[in-house]
Amino acid sequence: MITPTSVVLDGKVVEVQQTGDKMLVELYRRFAGDYPKFFKMDTLCRLGFIAAEILLKHSAAGVQPSAVILANRSASIKNDTDYLATIRDGDYYPSPALFVYTLPNIVTGEIAIRHHIQGETAFYILDTPEELEPLIHSTLSAQPSAFSTVLAGWTECSAPNEFYAKLQLIWNN
Amino acid sequence: MEQLIEQLKNQIIEALNFEDMTPADIETDAPLFGEGLGLDSIDALELIMLLDREYGIKLADPKAGKAIFASVRTMAEYIQANRTK
Amino acid sequence: MVSCIAHNIISPLGEGSQANYEAVRAGRSGLRLYTDRFEDVEPFCASLFDTPQEFVPLCIRSVEEAVAQYTCSDLLHRSDTIFILSTTKGDQLDLLTPAQRIARHFGNPNPPVVVSNACTSGVCAQITAMRLLEAGLYKHAVVVGCDIQTKFIVSGFQAFKALSPEPCLPFSPDRKGLNLGEAAATVVYSSNPSAFSGQTLWTLAAGSIHNDANHISAPSRTGDGAFLCLQDVTEGVQKEAISLIGVHGTATPYNDAMETVALERAGLQDIPILALKPFFGHTMGAAGVLETILCAMQAQNGQPAQDRTVHVIKMLSGFGGVNAAIRMEIGN
Numbered sequence: 124m125i126t127p128t129s130v131v132l133d134g135k136v137v138e139v140q141q142t143g144d145k146m147l148v149e150l151y152r153r154f155a156g157d158y159p160k161f162f163k164m165d166t167l168c169r170l171g172f173i174a175a176e177i178l179l180k181h182s183a184a185g186v187q188p189s190a191v192i193l194a195n196r197s198a199s200i201k202n203d204t205d206y207l208a209t210i211r212d213g214d215y216y217p218s219p220a221l222f223v224y225t226l227p228n229i230v231t232g233e234i235a236i237r238h239h240i241q242g243e244t245a246f247y248i249l250d251t252p253e254e255l256e257p258l259i260h261s262t263l264s265a266q267p268s269a270f271s272t273v274l275a276g277w278t279e280c281s282a283p284n285e286f287y288a289k290l291q292l293i294w295n296n
Numbered sequence: 297m298e299q300l301i302e303q304l305k306n307q308i309i310e311a312l313n314f315e316d317m318t319p320a321d322i323e324t325d326a327p328l329f330g331e332g333l334g335l336d337s338i339d340a341l342e343l344i345m346l347l348d349r350e351y352g353i354k355l356a357d358p359k360a361g362k363a364i365f366a367s368v369r370t371m372a373e374y375i376q377a378n379r380t381k
Numbered sequence: 382m383v384s385c386i387a388h389n390i391i392s393p394l395g396e397g398s399q400a401n402y403e404a405v406r407a408g409r410s411g412l413r414l415y416t417d418r419f420e421d422v423e424p425f426c427a428s429l430f431d432t433p434q435e436f437v438p439l440c441i442r443s444v445e446e447a448v449a450q451y452t453c454s455d456l457l458h459r460s461d462t463i464f465i466l467s468t469t470k471g472d473q474l475d476l477l478t479p480a481q482r483i484a485r486h487f488g489n490p491n492p493p494v495v496v497s498n499a500c501t502s503g504v505c506a507q508i509t510a511m512r513l514l515e516a517g518l519y520k521h522a523v524v525v526g527c528d529i530q531t532k533f534i535v536s537g538f539q540a541f542k543a544l545s546p547e548p549c550l551p552f553s554p555d556r557k558g559l560n561l562g563e564a565a566a567t568v569v570y571s572s573n574p575s576a577f578s579g580q581t582l583w584t585l586a587a588g589s590i591h592n593d594a595n596h597i598s599a600p601s602r603t604g605d606g607a608f609l610c611l612q613d614v615t616e617g618v619q620k621e622a623i624s625l626i627g628v629h630g631t632a633t634p635y636n637d638a639m640e641t642v643a644l645e646r647a648g649l650q651d652i653p654i655l656a657l658k659p660f661f662g663h664t665m666g667a668a669g670v671l672e673t674i675l676c677a678m679q680a681q682n683g684q685p686a687q688d689r690t691v692h693v694i695k696m697l698s699g700f701g702g703v704n705a706a707i708r709m710e711i712g713n
Contacts, residue, residue, distance in 0.1 A: 159314070196477060217345070217536040222537035225533075227497050228701045229701045236596070236597070243591060248480075258513075262512055265512045265516070
């Protein structure tokens with residue numbers, strides 16, 4: 124679980140020096156550090172990317188999720204706002220690098236690319252994290268063999284330095 | 297020209313989010329795509345936007361970008377020859 | 382078994398699925414050149430409503446027309462009915478509130494689900510519906526797909542240089558890019574069709590979603606994700622029984638090449654394909670729903686008598702490297 128001021132992994136607090144967006148960079152340098160594309164990502168993607176990275180590194184060696192299913196309430200609103208600033212009337216220079224991140228599901232794509240997951244990636248917009256459970260449940264029961272391990276959770280980012288992530292690795296028995 | 301090259305390197309770093317880099321890290325004649333900085337298709341589009349925003353140059357055909365963006369130097373030369381800002 | 386018991390399309394080509402189907406059969410396209418619809422934006426070719434539409438009323442109208450035509454409006458307010466909205470940019474960047482307003486308008490007590498999986502959302506939403514119904518969590522699902530074109534979306538695709546200034550040409554060697562479009566489309570799925578009109582228009586038999594794991598905005602050159610989806614949904618099905626495949630067909634150089642590779646890898650290259658974007662443009666969140674309906678209607682039209690089952694596949698790809706496909710069964 125990641126908030127702008129804290130990181131908790133499997134119930135244990137992970138010490139961090141920074142807060143907010145700077146904390147995400149600090150986490151990247153500590154737990155990854157080998158993926159310059161991280162710096163192109165918007166806050167939502169950085170959040171999801173690093174949460175997934177920490178979780179997967181911490182889990183059983185070589186675990187390869189067969190799907191990435193995430194959800195939030197605000198879609199990609201923070202990045203949408205950043206993009207809007209590049210298309211103001213009369214000051215119009217639309218940024219392709221920002222536009223590509225104006226879709227919430229891109230974070231699932233970034234995780235899939237990093238971890239070579241050619242399974243399912245999905246993104247839902249819901250009112251609360253609890254509403255994701257029936258969606259996960261019905262996905263797992265649809266094709267048990269295709270969904271042996273699923274990386275799932277809530278990645279919310281509504282404003283600069285305002286974000287929340289809670290990810291889990293779900294083993295389908 | 298040297299001043300333009302330095303300015304351009306700074307602009308590239310900012311536009312393409314190369315957080316850890318300084319202009320000294322970018323070789324003027326090294327390939328931008330492929331090896332070198334390893335830029336991709338989105339970066340190419342972002343550079344096209346940079347040409348428009350900073351130098352008033354509109355590139356209609358993205359394919360022409362390949363030659364222009366071969367290196368920082370070729371970019372600077374193109375800008376020098378075609379800038380309207 | 383998950384059955385479609387109602388559907389509807391509202392687009393610049395007309396009101397109602399039948400009107401849209403007839404427009405396509407007559408070769409009418411909604412694509413026009415727009416020169417000053419949005420400030421600063423270069424001229425672009427798209428299929429837009431003559432009168433700008435509002436997101437939520439448009440969706441509500443589509444649902445109302447669907448259930449009115451197929452006499453199943455009673456299911457809308459039931460607690461075993463779920464509303465699923467497929468959209469990429471919602472109502473001016475808000476995706477959840479419009480879904481809540483739509484569900485509330487019909488008196489539905491459940492929190493709606495919004496599927497936002499880029500351009501594959503319309504197919505993914507149907508897969509979500511299928512899974513929720515098969516798991517017995519709900520008995521009926523109202524799937525609405527909708528997107529309205531705005532300066533936000535058009536400017537972004539122009540920045541990507543992905544748009545063609547002319548009507549798009551899917552799978553043509555002369556293709557130059559895509560056109561945008563707007564529409565609303567609804568499909569209603571039920572695991573208990575006899576409770577209402579009883580008519581099963583088609584059965585949703587399989588669905589699959591796969592990521593290329595290659596790039597966030599360019600498709601895999603080897604069509605990995607699309608191929609895996611096709612493989613999944615055609616498992617156990619005779620190729621001769623597949624009557625058509627609704628492709629994504631955005632007419633960008635990369636997309637169509639990728640789809641061709643995926644179709645060949647799956648051994649489906651001899652099956653007729655249907656590319657609808659020259660008529661509607663790319664309707665984003667609505668595409669998966671709208672195009673599914675028309676593919677099914679086309680297959681049904683070609684069925685002289687209901688003496689055998691035919692299969693129809695609808696495939697889509699989208700930003701984020703995502704690919705999706707569903708298979709419908711029509712007939713027995």
